[in-house]
Every structure is written in C-alpha cells, then in structure tokens.
Amino acid sequence: MAEIKASFFIECDELLESLQDGLQLMDDGEADSETVNVVFRAVHSIKGGAGAFGLDDLVKFAHRFETAMDDVRSDKLEATHDVLKLFFQCGDILADLVREARDDSPHDPSSTAQVLNEIDALLGSSAEEEAEEEVEFQPMTLSLDLPGIDADPTPASEPSYTIVFEPENELYNLGNEPLFLLRALRELGDMIVTCETVSLPDLDQLSVETGTMVWTIQLTTSEGEGAIKEVFDFVDGICRLEITENTPPTAYLLPDIDLAPELPPLPMPPAAENLSLEAPSAAAENTFLPPQLPEAQPSPSGPPPATYSKPKQAAPAPVNKPAPKTSGGATTPRATVRVDLHRIDRLVNLVGEIVINQAMLTQSVEEAGLPPNSTVRTGLEEFLQLTRDIQESVMMIRAQPVKSLFQRMSRIVRESSADIGKDVRLKTEGENTEVDKTVIERLADPLTHMIRNAVDHGLESNAEREASGKSATGNVHLTAMHRSGRVVIEVSDDGAGINREKVHQIAVEKGLVPPDLQLTDTEIDNLLFLPGFSTAKEVSNLSGRGVGMDVVRSAIQALGGRISITSERGKGTTFSISLPLTLAVLDGMIISVAKETLVVPLNSILETLTLTPSDLLEFGPETHVVNIRNTFVPLLDLGAELGYREPLSDYSGTVVLLIMQEDGSRAAVVVDAIEDQRQVVIKGLQDSYGRVPGIAAATILGDGKIALILDPVDLITQSSGRTRPSSNLEKIAG
C-alpha cells in the first residue's frame, strides 16, 4: 500500500506540473479546449487518487477546484485573467495539500478557506457540489465538449434529433429507470446525452422522492421520430418529452476528427451497483449516466452551426503552436523510465571508478616505457575517449529539466507580487534545460531570493511604471540555457535598473568602500553581493531581512557556480547564474597535512599564502590571528582541528589557505603543503560510515587511495582555533 501511495504522489507531482502548464497556456491565451481538459483531468485524477487513499482534505479541495474548472470547460465561466489567477492559487493550494498528505503533516483549513470562498463566489453557488460527490471515481474521457460531432464521419444524410427528457416523480415511483431508456435510445443511433442539474437543490434540501434532472439528448438516427417515441412508450404521461428534428447541418464536413474511440461505452456494472444501493435518490441518479454527462455541454439543442464552430477553432490551433508548448501538456509524454536514484548513483560511482582506474593504467603504461605508437597506447587512447563519453552520458542520467524549479518560481512571483500589490508577469524560457538533480534542489532557495528581489526591488510600482511609459504590469524573465559546458540561468526584470549612485552612496555610508574610491559600473553592481548590503529603504515583507545577495552568491558558489549582474538604467536588471553540469565532480586543491592527503574545494579558497613571522600575532593564550593587509583573520591548524596532530610550536613559514565563509568572514587554515590542483570524483561518506565533522565527502586519488574532501565552512564553525601547544593534555580525538 505504501508503495502505491508513493507512486500516487509521484503521479501527483506530474499532474500538478501539467496543471501548471495548462493554466499558464490559458493565461497566455493560447489554450484550446484540450488544454482545459488537461487541466481538468489533472485535478480530477488527483482527486480520484486522493479519494482512494482517504485523503479527505485533498479530495474536498480538489473537488471544489474541479467544479470550478468544469464551469470553465463547459463555457459557463469565462477564463478571465482574474479567474485564472484564482486557479493558480488553487493549484498552489492543491500542491500544498498534496505535500501535506505526503508528509502526514496536519492541514490548516484557514489557508484554503479564503480561496474556497472565492471559488464559491465565482460559481455563484456550490449547489450541485455535494450531490456530485457520487461521480468522483468515474473514468475520465477526453474531448467531451465537442457536442454534435458524430463518430461516423459520413452521416450527413442521417437526420438528428434533439430530445428533451424530463422524468416526473411518478416515473421513479413506478420503478422506471431513465438509464435503461437512454440505453434503448442508444440502440437507435449515436447520441450525445447532456444532463442538466441546474434545478438540483442543495443537499440539505434534496428529497430522495423528487427527481430534478433533465436530460437533453442529441440523437442521430435513421429510424425516425416514431422509433424514438416508441422507446418512451412505457413512460408516456409520466415525463415531459420533446422531440425536435434538427435541420441537417451543412457543416458536417468537418476536418475528420475521429472521435469514435473517445465515446465511451456506457459503463454499466458499477452503475448498476450504485443503483441497487441508493435507488431513487436523485443524487445517485447522476451516477447512472455515462461518464461524460456531468462534463458535457449543458446548453441544449443549440443551433448546429454554433455547436460545430468550437471544434473547428480548436482543431487547427495545435498545428500553429510552437512544438515545445504543446509538448508541455500531458498530451505527448516522452517515453521515460523511472529508475531508483540509488541505482543511478551506483552507476555514477562505477564510472568514477573507471576514470580512476584508467588514470592508473595510463600511469603504468607510461612507466612500462612502451613506444608511443604501440597498440597498447593507441588502445588506451580510445579507452580514454570512451570513458569520457560514458562519464558524460551517465551524468546526463542524473540531469533533470529545470521545469519543476521554474514552476515553483512562478508561484513565488504570484505570491510576492500579490503581497506588495504589483502586477507582475513571469515568463519562463528553456524549461527543458537539464541540470543535475541535486543542483536543482539546491538552487531553489537562492533562486527564490532572486525572484523576490526582482519583484520587490527590481520592478517599480505600477504607477511608477506607467509614469515612465512602461506597461503597468512588470515583467520578470526566467531563462535557462546550456552554454559552453555549463548551465546558465538568468533572472531579468524590466524595472528601473540599478541606481548606481544610490548603491555607491549606501556602500560608502555603510563603510563598505572608501568614499573617494572611483568605481566602474560593474564594480558598483558587484557591491550588491557584499555582506550586509541592502538597498531597500524600508524593510518590506519580502526582502531586506538581512539576508542579501551575498547569501545567494555563497549558495551559488557552494554549487560551484558563479553569479553576475548586468543592468541598464530604466531598462532593467539581469542576474546571471552559471553552474557546472554536475555535482559529481569537483575542482579541488590537493593538500597534505600530518601525512594525510586532503582535498579542499577550490571555490572556497580565496588565496594561498606563506606566513611570515610578522603576519602572525598571538591572540588568546591558545590562539593566533593572521594579519592580512590590515585585517585580522583567525588562524586554524587543519592538522590540529582534525585531530591528526598537536598544534605546532611555530607557524611562521607555513602555508595557509585563506578561506571565505558564507557570511563573508574569513579564516586562515594552516596546511603542510599544497600538492596539486585537479578535478576529483565525489564519493559520499554518509552511507558507508556516517557524518564526519568538517568533512564533506571523500574521493579516490590517482594512486587508488582515498582522500577526504574538506567542508571548510563546517570545519571553521566547529573549530577550536587552538594553534598553540598547551599544557592541557586533553586530546581532541584519536
């Protein structure tokens, strides 16, 4: 059961994704009827699955959302921008509920209440809602709102009839069953049945004795009106029956949309069960209908040309649309295989091993002194090439499109813009760009921050925008692309751009730069990344909480990435993040300390220097600081911190790495020697041993030995700072 549930949640994620896509398309005005269906289906499937697992909160909300969607689908409600805004909110809440259900965290009803009220206001009344609960597990069918199109493409000669059938109470009292009548009608020819539930009262007023439903049937048959009447012979007088012959539509020569497979056979067995259980209840009556009924076009007997115009518009639409957009929906899923992440990681590990092995092999061939053109050497060359290809392909397996990340960002834009009353539109591009899964996970926070920044600081208020001749709605663009072996993600806004005078002034006020220093535009822009810099005059709800762009930058750097800004006054600002394609490989500096070899991530090292006696100052009884260009940086002895050795008696002449921490503070870390600088394959320690303080992971060096990769930030936070041998004999660790 747990497994099934897990796969339900995986499906939910996919469904929520297609829901988002669909809503976006609708918002962009590029939706066709199928898009609406995709959205509807997504909500419906979530509801169905949630029902099966007894996730009541989820079912209830999904149901209300679905009801609203249904109105849009049946053209009762126009999908205006405001309506869609509400739907986006619904989608967000649905995602929240799914997450809550998955994590078993309690649901806070107040969060959904407001949106539910809005939905109710939108629908006018939630009258039919409760009654429709019965329908929820019916199978979904597609393209239901194309009434009047017959399965048979050449029925032009066959007359069609519009039949309105309203059973009276007496009909039910005598034990008649509308379903059987409808089935009998179906024998005559193809038909489309619409059930009107408008007069259905609220559940509390619903009387099981009273039938309130009216069916409208579009029947195409050659049998003639008499045959139709014959069907209703037995209920003559206890129902209202109107049979009108439709004028033969000339527009029958539609593009040959073959809907035959989508007209479902009447699903009898389950309905029959319901029948026996809840026989005369009008609510239950609903379940007798073929599944398309509740979703079908409610307007009865519209003149045929009007009815047919809809599919006509819909049909050509996908052809004109750019391919990526259509592939976004659930319509054309790419063939994929779900693979356990562990298996992939194992494969990645093994490939890493091949790389190491091949390096060793190369070394021994070298040592064997074989001539350069020997077969062994050329074979090795090819092996080298193959290894590289394999490594790349394996890394691609871990890659995922950034789409899910971007969808989260569109939510951030919606929420943050609503908070501060700006109209903001997020455009995303390159959603299918693939990045390592871990990168995607760890990019969420910095990207959220950047998006909020763009909405809050980047864009002007609506009024200011209009005053400067821009559209009131601000635009934020989120773009992802591959560029020269790295992934570039850009966040740009069309706001006012960076006010460089102000930035410079603030930096001077805060003492971050000397007042007389002349800075280039780029240098000023980069001041934004300084810790403790925030241009927001008043602290808004969104940003200015003290965490600034410096946190974003360090998060990006932790991923081995870089961030840069370009800005044009009055035109907007663009932040550009460049990331490595994978986290499985890291650029590291190979160092040695106390005869151990360690790897320090290169991006954490600001500089390396050799200490002179004048640099070194005693601080406390057991600590030192280093004077680096008149700033004092704590000195840490790596060997002592890791418990490899006691602190040295004299540190002058030793090599130190100047390491930058996330908060911008620095530390000088003493090592014995710097050996090399190279790419290393990262191997986790967590699974085999557990967490080791100060150590991020391990790697295997060319000689086959394991070297530990330092986590400089963790090391510094946990450090004792002891750099002088003490009389205290307490050892740190074995």
Place this chain on the structure above:
Amino acid sequence: MTDTSKTPDIHKDGDEIELLSFLVGGQDYSVDIMSVREIRGGAQATSLPHSPSYVRGVINLRGAVLPIMDLAKRLGMQEEQKNDRNVIIVVAVGERTVGLMVDAVSDILSISEEDMQPPPEMRADQNRNFVSALTIVNDRMIRVLDLNAVMPETNEEAA
C-alpha cells in the same frame, strides 16, 4: 551489493551453520559465512578525523568507500603489536558494509546447531556483548561474533 542474508549471525543450512573463523589478538572468533562479502589483504586506510579509536579509517574498495574497523580494539583487547599481514574481512550487516581488520583467517567450519552454546554472563569483560554464541572445534573455543553489536554507531561524534 546483493542482499543475501538478513540475519547474518545464525544462518541455517539444514541444521548446519557455516562459519568463517579467524584470529583476533590470539583468540578464535568466527562470523556466519553468509555475511562475508570478501577477504582481502590489508590496505593503508585513510584515517577519519574525530572517529573512535577502533575505526582505522576508510579504504577504496573498487570505488566504494569502505570503513575499516580494528576488531581487536573494538573488542577491547590489549594493544596488539601491528603486523602488516593483517587481513580485512569485508562483511555486510544490514544495509552497511564494513571491513573488519583481523590477524589472520583460519578456517571455514560447519557447525551443527546443537553444538552452539549461548555465551555465559560475564560482567567483567566488555566484549561479552559482542559474542552471540560459543562452540568447540578441535578442543578450541570459537566465539561467534555478533556483527550488529560490533558495527560502529552512525553519527558518532568526537570522543
């Protein structure tokens, strides 16, 4: 790694249990052979900072990071003079794989279930908890190691 046995210590093969016996600090110990993945020569381990003294470090086992435990130290024996001819028995316990550093591997024994005795309660020895059963082969007492008890605790902080 294929998953073979869930209860590594007592594996039933009819009524016979196969044990891999080895020497640790001059004493005879054994483990259920079904939990043994491989036996390999000692390699130089990369020591882990802030680890308990019985954790020798990690070695490269065909691309996997394998923690190595000094079994003599783990069992609380007196410091043994280190010879380089130490042997590493790679064992799988549950999801984890560790290497046990022992003096030498002696034999593979088939012991019937009836010949296994529960260990007596001995409060003074700290290694009592590491032995799940005792048996006698050729007049020598063989201790069956409780691998679960031997495993280092995860997330063990600095001593």
